[in-house]
Amino acid sequence: MSTQDTQKPVFTQDVKQIAQQLNTDAEHGLKQPDAQQRLLEVGPNQLSQAKNVSPILLFLKQLKNPLLIVLFFGALLSFYIEHYVDAIAIMAIIIINASISFVQEFKAQRSMDALRDMAAPKCWVKRDGEWQNIAASELVPGDLIKLETGTITPADARLVESVQLQIDESALTGESDPVRKKVDRLDDENLILADQVNMAFMSTAVTHGYGTAIVTGTGMKTEVGHIAALMASTEQRLTPLQLRIKNMSHILIWAALVIVAFILGLGFFQGMTFIDMSSTGISLAVAAIPEGLPTVVTIVLTLGAYQMMRSNALAKHLTSVETLGSTSVICSDKTGTLTQNKMQVKQMWVGGDHFFVDGIGYEPKGPFFNQDKQEIDPHNHAQLIDTLNMSALCSDTRLVEKDGHYTIHGLPTEGAIVVAAAKAGITKEKLLNDMDIAHSFPFDSSRKMMSVIVYDQHNQAWLYVKGAPDVVMSRCDHIMMQGEKQSFDKHQQQAHDAVANFAQQALRTLAVACRPLTEADLENPDTALETELTLMGIYGIIDPPRPEATIAVKDCHSAGISVVMITGDHAETARAIAYQMGIVKQADAPVITGAALNAMDEQQLFDQVKDVRIFARVTPEHKLRIVRALQAHGEVVAMTGDGVNDAPALRTADIGVAMGLSGTGVAKESADLILLDDNFATIVTAVREGRRIYDNIRKFIRQALTANVSEVSALLFAFILISSTFDEAGNLVVLLTLAPLMILWVNLVSDGIPALALGIDGAESDVMKRKPRPSNESFFANYLSHRIIIRGLVLGALTYAVFNYAIEQGFSLEYAQTLAFMTLIFGQLFHIFDARTFTTLYDRNPFSNVYLLWAVAGSGALSIAMVYWPYGQLVLGTTSVGFDHLIMVIALSALPTLILSGIKKASNLRWL
Numbered sequence: 001m002s003t004q005d006t007q008k009p010v011f012t013q014d015v016k017q018i019a020q021q022l023n024t025d026a027e028h029g030l031k032q033p034d035a036q037q038r039l040l041e042v043g044p045n046q047l048s049q050a051k052n053v054s055p056i057l058l059f060l061k062q063l064k065n066p067l068l069i070v071l072f073f074g075a076l077l078s079f080y081i082e083h084y085v086d087a088i089a090i091m092a093i094i095i096i097n098a099s100i101s102f103v104q105e106f107k108a109q110r111s112m113d114a115l116r117d118m119a120a121p122k123c124w125v126k127r128d129g130e131w132q133n134i135a136a137s138e139l140v141p142g143d144l145i146k147l148e149t150g151t152i153t154p155a156d157a158r159l160v161e162s163v164q165l166q167i168d169e170s171a172l173t174g175e176s177d178p179v180r181k182k183v184d185r186l187d188d189e190n191l192i193l194a195d196q197v198n199m200a201f202m203s204t205a206v207t208h209g210y211g212t213a214i215v216t217g218t219g220m221k222t223e224v225g226h227i228a229a230l231m232a233s234t235e236q237r238l239t240p241l242q243l244r245i246k247n248m249s250h251i252l253i254w255a256a257l258v259i260v261a262f263i264l265g266l267g268f269f270q271g272m273t274f275i276d277m278s279s280t281g282i283s284l285a286v287a288a289i290p291e292g293l294p295t296v297v298t299i300v301l302t303l304g305a306y307q308m309m310r311s312n313a314l315a316k317h318l319t320s321v322e323t324l325g326s327t328s329v330i331c332s333d334k335t336g337t338l339t340q341n342k343m344q345v346k347q348m349w350v351g352g353d354h355f356f357v358d359g360i361g362y363e364p365k366g367p368f369f370n371q372d373k374q375e376i377d378p379h380n381h382a383q384l385i386d387t388l389n390m391s392a393l394c395s396d397t398r399l400v401e402k403d404g405h406y407t408i409h410g411l412p413t414e415g416a417i418v419v420a421a422a423k424a425g426i427t428k429e430k431l432l433n434d435m436d437i438a439h440s441f442p443f444d445s446s447r448k449m450m451s452v453i454v455y456d457q458h459n460q461a462w463l464y465v466k467g468a469p470d471v472v473m474s475r476c477d478h479i480m481m482q483g484e485k486q487s488f489d490k491h492q493q494q495a496h497d498a499v500a501n502f503a504q505q506a507l508r509t510l511a512v513a514c515r516p517l518t519e520a521d522l523e524n525p526d527t528a529l530e531t532e533l534t535l536m537g538i539y540g541i542i543d544p545p546r547p548e549a550t551i552a553v554k555d556c557h558s559a560g561i562s563v564v565m566i567t568g569d570h571a572e573t574a575r576a577i578a579y580q581m582g583i584v585k586q587a588d589a590p591v592i593t594g595a596a597l598n599a600m601d602e603q604q605l606f607d608q609v610k611d612v613r614i615f616a617r618v619t620p621e622h623k624l625r626i627v628r629a630l631q632a633h634g635e636v637v638a639m640t641g642d643g644v645n646d647a648p649a650l651r652t653a654d655i656g657v658a659m660g661l662s663g664t665g666v667a668k669e670s671a672d673l674i675l676l677d678d679n680f681a682t683i684v685t686a687v688r689e690g691r692r693i694y695d696n697i698r699k700f701i702r703q704a705l706t707a708n709v710s711e712v713s714a715l716l717f718a719f720i721l722i723s724s725t726f727d728e729a730g731n732l733v734v735l736l737t738l739a740p741l742m743i744l745w746v747n748l749v750s751d752g753i754p755a756l757a758l759g760i761d762g763a764e765s766d767v768m769k770r771k772p773r774p775s776n777e778s779f780f781a782n783y784l785s786h787r788i789i790i791r792g793l794v795l796g797a798l799t800y801a802v803f804n805y806a807i808e809q810g811f812s813l814e815y816a817q818t819l820a821f822m823t824l825i826f827g828q829l830f831h832i833f834d835a836r837t838f839t840t841l842y843d844r845n846p847f848s849n850v851y852l853l854w855a856v857a858g859s860g861a862l863s864i865a866m867v868y869w870p871y872g873q874l875v876l877g878t879t880s881v882g883f884d885h886l887i888m889v890i891a892l893s894a895l896p897t898l899i900l901s902g903i904k905k906a907s908n909l910r911w912l
Contacts, residue, residue, distance in 0.1 A: 009189050009191075010158050010199065011158070011185065011186045011191065011196045011198050011199050012185055012186055012187065012188075012189050013158075013185055014184075014185045015158065015160050015183065015214070018158050018214055018216065019214060022141055022142035022214065022216070023142060024142035024143075024144065024214060025144070026144065026160050026214060027129075027144075028126065028128070028129040028144070029125065029126035029127050029128070029129070029142075029143060029144035030127055030140070030142050030143055030144070031127065031128055032127050032128055034142075035127055035138075035140050035142075035143065038140035038141065038142065039138060039140050042140055042141065042218060042219070042221075043219060044137040044138070044218075044219065045136055045137050045138065045139040045140070045154065045155055045218035045219050046137050046219055047219060047220060047224070047225055047228045055102075058102060059098060059099075059102045062098040062099075062102050063094070063098050068094050068098065072090075072091075072094055075087045075090040075091045075094070090744070122134070122135060122136060123136045123139065123145055123146075123151070124145060124146035125143045125144065125145050125146075126143075126144040126145075126146070126212075127143070127144075131146065136154035136155070139154055139155050139215055139218055140215065140218060141215050141216060141217065141218060141221075142214065142215060143155075143214070143215040144160070144212060144213070144214055144215075145157060145212065145213055145214075145215060146210075146211075146212055147165065147167075147200060147206050147210070147211045147212065147213060148206060148209075148210045148211075149206055149207065149208055149209065149210070150205075150206065151205075151206050152203060152204070152205055152206075153167065153200045153201060153202055153203065153204045153205075153206065154202065155202050155215045155216075155217060155218045155222060156199065156200070156201050156202055156215070156216050156217035156218075156221070156222040156223060157199070157200045157213035157214055157215045157216055158198065158199060158213055158214050159181055159182070159183050159198050159199065159200060159211055159212075159213045160183065160211075160212045160213055160214055161183065161210075161211050161212040161213075162181045162182055162183050162209070162211040163209050163210045163211060164180075164208060164209035164210070164442065164443075164444075165180070165181040165206070165208070165209035165211040166178040166179065166180050166181065166206070166207050166208040166209055166411075167179050167181060167200060167201075167205065167206050167207065168204060168205045168206075168207050169193070169194065169201065169204045170335060170336075170341075170643060172193060172201055172203070172204055172223065172224070172643065172644050172645050173192075173193050173194040173568045173643075173645060177343075177411070177412055177413060178207045178208065178411065178412075179194070179197060180197065181197055181198065181200070181209075181211060182197055182198055183198055184198060185198065190595065190598070192568075192594050192595075192617055192618075192619055193223060193619065194568055194617070199216075200213050201222065201223045201224070202217075202222040202223065202224045202225070203224050203644065208411075224644060226620075227620050227644060227645065227647060227648055230620060230621070230624065230648035243776075244777075244778065244779050245297065247778065248701070248778075248779055248780075252290070252708075259712060259716070263715075263716070263719055266719060290701075290704040290705060290707075290708055290747060297697055297700070299756055299759065300693065300696060300697060300700065300755070300756070300758075300759030301315075301321045301693065303756070303759045303760055304321045304322075304689060304690075304692075304693040304759070305321050307689055307760075308321060308673075308685075308686055308689050309676075311682060311685045311686070311689070312660075312675060312676040312677040312679065313673055313674070313675055313676070313682050313683075313685065313686040313689075314660065314673065314674040314675075314676055315672065315673050316671065316672055316673065316674065320655045320672035320673050321689070321690055321693055322690055322693050322694050322697065323636065323638075323654055323655045323672070323690065324638065324655055324673065324683075324686045324687050324689070324690030325687060325689070325690025325691035325692070325693060325694040325773075326636045326690070326691075326694065326772055327561060327636050327637070327638045327654070327655065327687060327690070327772060328560070328561060328562065328635045328636045328772035329561065329562045329563075329564060329630050329635045329636070329637050329638070330556060330561060330562070330564070330637075330638045330639075330640065330657075330683065331564045331566050331623075331626065331627060331630070331637060331638070331639045331640070331649070331653065332564065332565055332566070332639075332640045332641075332680065333565075333566060333567060333640060333641040333642065333643070333646055334565055334566075334567035334569055334574060334577060335543065335567065335568075335569060336642045336643075336659060337549075337640050337641060337642060337659060337678075337680060338545055338546065338549050338553075338565065338577065338581060338680055339543045339544060339545055339546065339549075339577060340360075340361055340543060340544055340546055341543060342361045342362055342412070342543065342544075343412040343413050343415060343416040343508075343541055343542070343543050344357070344359065344361070344416050344419065344420075344541065344542065344543070344544050345357050345416045345417060345419070345420035345539050345540070345541050346507065346540055346541070346542055346544065347502065347505075347507065347539075347540035348384070348387070348420075348537055348538070348539055348540065349495075349498035349502075349537060349538045349540070350381070350383050350384050350387050350536065350537035350538075351383045351479075351480050351481045351482050351483065351536075351537070352481050352482060352491070352494065353370070353371065353381070353383075353384075353482075354370070354371035354498075355368055355369065355370060355376075355381075355384060356368070356369040356370075356371075356373065357420055357423065359419070359423055360547075361406065362399065362406040362407060362408055362415065362419050363406050363419075364399060364406065364419060364422030364423055365423060366423045367423075368384075368423070368424070378423075378424040379424070379425075382483060383480055383482075383483055383536065383537070384424075384537070385424065385426070386480075386536060387512050387536045387537035388420065388424050388426050389421070389426055389431060390464040390466070390512050390514055390536060391417045391418075391420070391421055391466060391512050391539075392417070392418060392421040392426050392427060392428045392431060393428060393431055393432075393435065393437065393452055393454055394450055394451065394452045394464040394466045394512070395410075395414050395417060395418055395428065395450075395466075396410055396411075396414070396440075396442070396450075397409065397410025397411055397414040397415045397418050398410060398418070398428075399415070399418050399419060399422055399427070406419075412543075413508060413510065413541055416539075416541045417466070417510065417539060417541075420539070434456070434457040435454055435455060435456050435457060436454065437452050437453070437454055438453045438454070438455060438461070438522075438525075439452065439453040439525050440452045440453075441526075441527050441530075443467070447467070447471070447527065447530075448467050448468040448471045449465055449466070449467030449468070449471055449472060449530060450465070450466055450467060451463055451464065451465045451527065451529070451530055452464050453517065453522070453525055453529075460516060461516070461518075461521070461522055462514055462515070462516055462517060463514060463515050463516075463517055463521075463529050463530070463533075464512070464513075464514050465512070465513045465514065465515075465530055465533060466510055466511065466512045466513075467510065467511065468509075468510070468511070469495075469499045469509050469510070469511040470499075472511035472512075472513050472533065472535070473488070473492070473495060473496070473511060473513075473535060475513070475530055475531050475532075475533050476488045476513055476533045476534065476535045477532045477533065477534070478533075478534040478535070479491050479495065479534060479535040480534055480535070485534060488534075488535060495535060495538065498538050499511075499538060502538070502540035503572075505540065505542075505576055506542060506570075506572050506573040506574075506575070506576030506577065507540035507541060507542050508540075508541045508542065509538055509539065509540060509541070510538070510539045510541065511535060511537070511538050511539075512535075512536045512537050512538075512539070513533035513535050513536055514533065514534055514536060515529070515532055515533050515534060517529065542573075542576075542577075545577055545580055545581045546679070546680060546681075548679055548680065548681035549581065549679075549680035549681060550580075550581045550582060551681060552680050552681035552683060552684045553581050553582050553583055553680075554582055555681075555684040555768070556683075556684060556687070557582070558768065558769070559684075559687060559768045559769070559770075559772070560770070560771035560772050561687065561772060562613070563583050563613070564583075564612075564613050564614075564615070564630075565577070565578050565583055565613065565614050565615065566615045566618055566622075566623055566626060566639075566649075567615070567616055567617075567618065568616075568617060568619075568645065569616060569617070570616060570617065571591040571593055571614075571616040571617065573616075574591060574614050574615075574616040575587075575588075575589060575591050575614055575616075578613060578614050583613050583614070584613050589613065589614060590611070590612055590614070591612070591614040591615070591616050592608065592612050592614070592615050592616075593615075593616050593617045593618075594615075594616070594617040594618045594619055594622050595617065597615070597618065597622045597625065597626075602625070602629070605625060605626070605629045606629050606632055606633070609626060609629040609630055609633070610630075610633055619645070620645045620646075620647075620648050620649065621648075623639070623645070623646065623648065623649035624648050624649050624652055627639055627649050627652050627653050628652065631654070634774065634776065636654045636655075636772065637653045637654050637655075638653060638654065638655045638657055638683070639652075639655075639656050639657065640656075640657040640658070640659075640675075640680070640683070641656075641657075641659070641663075641667055642658060642659035642663035642667050642678075643663075643667060644667070646658075646667050646670075647667055647670040648670075650667060650670040650671045651670045655672045655673060656670055656671035656672050656673070657671055657672070657673045657674075657675060657683060658670070658671035658673070658674050658675070659674075659675055659678040660674045660675050660677070660678060661676070661677070661678040663678075673686065688763065688767060691763070691767045691768070691770075692761075692763040692764075692767055693759070694773070695763070695764060695767065695838075696758050696759050696760075696761050697759075697779075698779055699758050699761070699835050699836050700755040700758050700759070700835075701779050701784075702784055702787060702788055702835045703751060703754070703755060703758070703831065703835040704747065704751055704755065705788045705792070706787075706788050706791050706792045706795065706828070706831060706835070707746055707747060707751050707824070707828050708747070708792070709788060709789060709791075709792025709793060709795075709796060710792045710793075710795040710796040710799060710824055710827065710828070711738060711743050711746065711747075711796070711824065712792075712796070713792060713793050713796025713797065713800075714737040714738060714796040714797075714799040714800045714803070714820065714824070715736060715737055715738065716796075717796065717797065717800035718735060718736060718737045718800060718803075721800075721804070735807065735813055735816075736817070737799060737800055737803045737817065737820050738799075738817060738820055738821060738824070739817055739876065739877045741875060741876050741877065742817065742821045742876050742877065742878070745821075745863070745866065745876055746821075746824055746825060746828065749859060749862060749863070750825040750828060750829065750859045750860075750862075750863050751828055753855045753858060753859045753862075754829065754832050754852060754855040754856050754859055756855065757849060757851040757852035757854070757855035757856075758832070758835070758836060758852065760849075760851055761836055761849050761852065762848065762849065764837070764838065782838070782910075783910055783911040786911040786912070787911070787912065790900070790912065791831060791834075791896060791897075791900060794896045794900065795824065795827045795828070795831070795893075795896050798823060798827065798892060798893070798895070798896060799820045799823045799824045799827070800820070802819050802820055802823045802889055802892065803816045803817065803819065803820035804816075805819075806819050806820075812879070814877060814878065814879040815879055815881060817877065817878070818867055818878045818879050818881050819881060819885060819889055821863075821876075821878060822863070822864075822867065822881070822886065822889045822890070822893075823889045823892060823893050824893075825859075825860070825863045825893075826860065826889065826890045826893035826894070827893035827894075827896060827897070829856050829859060829860055829893075830893060830894045830896075830897040830898070831896070831897045832852070832856065833846050833852075833897070834897050834900075834901050836849070836852070840901040840902075840904050840905045841897065841901050842901060842902070842905050843905075864886070866878055867879075867880065867881060868880050900912060
């Protein structure tokens with residue numbers, strides 16, 4: 001039914017052809033019965049919605065975590081052998097971990113909802129020759145719709161009529177200026193969306209004028225529907241943190257299985273009972289698995305997300321907090337992200353003089369400079385003031401202030417001229433106190449000019465003209481040079497050189513001219529008066545870079561992060577902005593356009609993508625291809641953007657970053673991180689925070705796994721060195737160095753509480769001087785595994801030695817286990833000060849993290865309480881120990897950290 005199904009693009013056909021193919025009438029629209037039949041055939045004009053996973057299934061999905069599965073079997077075995085306290089404690093840990101993950105994922109299923117909400121709820125459609133206001137969902141291909149200022153385009157449509165019609169397509173194409181629409185067919189079949197000027201697209205806003213159009217595509221057959229399909233087809237990749245935790249989980253599980261299998265085999269060989277071996281197996285499984293890892297990592301990420309939010313970066317998904325820290329490439333949209341999305345006059349050429357204009361956004365203040373970059377008073381330059389006066393009068397755009405914030409109502413390019421005039425204290429309202437506008441000739445795409453007839457304070461009539469320089473200058477006979485009216489022919493080359501100079505800097509240009517009018521001219525005022533003009537000046541206009549974004553690009557480079565501009569704008573403009581911001585080092589840096597991308601296969605793009613920093617005139621599919629090509633090189637890619645057209649790439653990138661103020665709802669829902677201040681520089685702050693968080697997660701992993709190695713080795717020493725006895729039936733019973741719940745306490749409390757303080761530990765001094773981590777780098781890189789194993793074995797040996805000493809001295813099993821328990825706890829508490837640095841504890845002030853000091857003190861106090869508190873003794877199986885023994889184990893537990901750190905400091909052995 002839709003002409004999109006035909007081979008020839010809709011925009012290359014004339015209105016008559018479209019009407020014939022869709023069996024409709026370009027004047028009267030469809031008949032109501034035909035429309036109803038088509039609605040049954042093609043379905044409602046809505047975007048399809050993926051079915052959300054039910055909360056129950058989503059919760060059960062969290063239980064697939066390999067670490068939790070091992071613990072689950074441990075809990076079942078505990079129930080079987082009637083160790084109910086152990087079983088309940090392990091199940092509680094499983095539920096807490098799964099619940100935290102469930103809450104985070106439950107918030108993530110809304111991208112398609114936001115995209116669907118962009119459709120217009122109501123629209124005007126002509127059926128049976130009469131205009132009707134119907135639900136947009138009832139539109140079908142062939143319907144004749146009305147478009148007027150302030151409405152949202154309800155479907156993709158081919159224009160039939162256009163009266164000064166302008167549509168804002170920035171969210172779809174990335175173009176900042178509204179597109180002036182026309183009706184004539186276009187010849188080039190390979191035009192991108194931004195150049196299909198005889199089409200209107202679903203969800204775009206009409207900013208000016210009036211038009212009618214024939215619907216050619218509805219629902220998923222629209223361009224927005226195509227983006228929705230791309231989003232639905234893109235699978236979200238695991239973040240680097242998720243991959244590392246997954247890989248580490250597999251390593252830990254296999255290590256646990258091997259150790260448990262070895263111990264059980266040895267136990268069977270030595271004649272142990274099933275219950276004794278089961279208890280031993282549970283202890284080993286609990287000891288080998290860092291139960292607190294998922295919970296602590298989630299809490300650390302949450303604390304990091306809170307810190308980011310205070311810096312105006314809102315993390316929607318906790319794992320994205322860390323991903324930013326490993327980002328190696330930031331792909332950024334230009335308009336509204338790197339630039340201000342506020343057109344500004346930056347330069348003016350007036351009567352042979354060159355002027356520069358400064359300022360921020362639409363604020364009506366900012367100095368003027370001469371060509372020597374010296375600040376001037378514009379009122380000391382009469383021709384400059386005259387040019388600004390004429391521009392302000394020959395304009396329909398208004399500068400509006402509300403609560404100290406300035407915006408424009410009208411065209412962005414025209415708004416730039418109005419703001420430039422306001423910076424010199426000139427406004428249309430003030431000028432009209434002494435002058436009158438008698439007639440206006442609006443801008444027309446065929447003339448490329450706007451003109452007004454104005455009576456000055458001496459009642460002299462003037463024609464003021466502004467428009468495209470080539471058109472305006474072709475109608476000029478004279479030019480004002482240094483306040484004198486001279487022949488244009490004499491200075492024509494100079495004027496054209498000024499335009500060329502602006503164009504080379506990617507500045508859009510507008511020329512201003514005038515002529516005095518006689519009474520004869522005023523008898524029949526029309527556009528024929530736009531001749532014999534005198535050129536006054538030329539404007540150079542651009543959507544300038546954000547100043548803070550330029551600094552942020554430099555900071556990214558110093559951190560080893562590449563910045564890639566991906567924009568729907570023209571190649572020359574993109575190159576100029578990229579060079580100005582330092583994204584590229586050469587003014588003639590290579591640019592790959594959308595047309596060039598279409599001619600490339602995936603291998604060609606793969607070969608070139610690493611060497612190119614600018615992509616222009618691109619479509620949503622192109623953005624996806626670029627992101628995927630970079631990911632194929634092993635890059636961790638962050639994609640920034642604010643429009644609908646950015647959504648698929650935001651979703652596909654390792655981390656999507658959306659603008660919070662100017663971004664569309666779709667972009668925000670598709671992203672992982674939202675910049676609440678639309679400040680590109682905030683990304684640098686977030687990167688620093690992400691790197692700090694990753695460092696702190698590695699520090700926690702070192703701390704947690706050192707405890708696990710200590711626990712496992714302490715238990716293994718009991719088997720290898722046969723700390724055992726025999727029961728009444730003559731069966732061998734191995735004396736366990738630690739009870740299962742003691743191990744849980746160490747993993748969750750004595751390690752868990754200080755680990756939270758590690759999560760807010762300050763950044764290392766070199767955090768933003770390192771290159772980004774490789775996406776496949778293990779948690780155990782840079783000898784971390786060596787440090788974990790060495791310190792874990794040493795502490796485990798010490799723990800077993802204390803346990804064995806107590807047994808040999810004739811103390812009870814509970815007493816010996818309690819001493820071992822305290823040795824392990826305080827050994828870990830001392831070790832945490834070494835774990836918080838990648839050098840040694842002697843290189844970092846132990847008092848710089850007050851929260852860590854309180855956490856260590858609190859953890860130690862709680863653990864001692866569980867030794868002397870009757871309820872703690874009941875739960876953990878501890879017993880009160882002598883004060884002398886308590887002091888002894890605390891002193892002994894400090895030795896491994898102090899001695900090993902001292903050796904490392906003296907020898908500079910990186911692996912120790």
